[in-house]
């Protein structure tokens with residue numbers, strides 16, 4: 451898309467040199483896939499189910515967000531941003547890939563309170579203390595733990611005191627028990643990229659300057675098969691992931707962490 455390439459070039463000029471390589475890879479990958487991104491992931495019954503349990507978990511934490519200023523980092527084609535805007539929040543959907551945001555824009559109706567921002571999550575173009583809430587879904591598996599420190603410190607900077615982040619992570623604890631076969635299939639057999647996943651100690655380190663108040667586990671191996679038989683049964687089994695110690699068997703963990711008031 452000629453227009454988007456021009457935008458991307460301008461955008462790259464503002465990106466610090468040390469990040470250019472990593473960003474380029476992501477932008478190339480997601481620019482190529484943007485118009486098929488949703489079809490590949492969220493159109494099948496399995497995809498719709500995963501989207502549904504993601505949304506249920508995020509909104510069980512978010513509660514009433516009407517009028518809140520929310521930044522959705524790595525918003526992609528806007529599946530979470532859209533739901534946030536529908537519930538009355540003022541949303542900024544931010545993503546490094548312009549073409550993903552173009553796809554997101556198609557989904558929003560003119561009256562919705564949403565802005566799109568083509569930027570790197572490690573260099574947010576906002577003033578300190580600007581947002582009530584920051585969300586980030588289906589992203590952390592793509593970057594290294596070291597990079598994630600930079601993302602979180604930027605989120606913390608633009609978050610208002612007393613505001614909070616909700617971020618989804620891949621759960622490494624589960625790999626020890628049951629997930630190792632899936633990871634092996636993913637990275638060795640299918641030769642796809644290695645996903646970054648997290649142990650509880652990693653969260654403590656990442657959020658050492660913030661206050662973790664909630665952890666929610668989402669998705670068990672094979673849950674999509676149960677959903678084929680009964681969606682409501684699968685949704686109920688999924689809720690077991692909120693109970694300790696079952697959380698450590700789930701595929702993903704969502705962390706809610708506050709920026710201190712002082």
Ligand SMILES: C[S@@+](CC[C@H](N)C(=O)[O-])C[C@H]1O[C@@H](n2cnc3c(N)ncnc32)[C@H](O)[C@@H]1O
Nearest residue numbers: 476480524525526545546547550570571587588
């Ligand atoms: C797997 S997609 C997830 C999109 C969306 N959150 C979802 O749940 O469908 C990952 C997104 O991260 C974006 N991304 C990658 N690196 C980024 C960065 N440094 N800053 C902001 N967004 C980035 C990609 O462009 C892509 O849209």
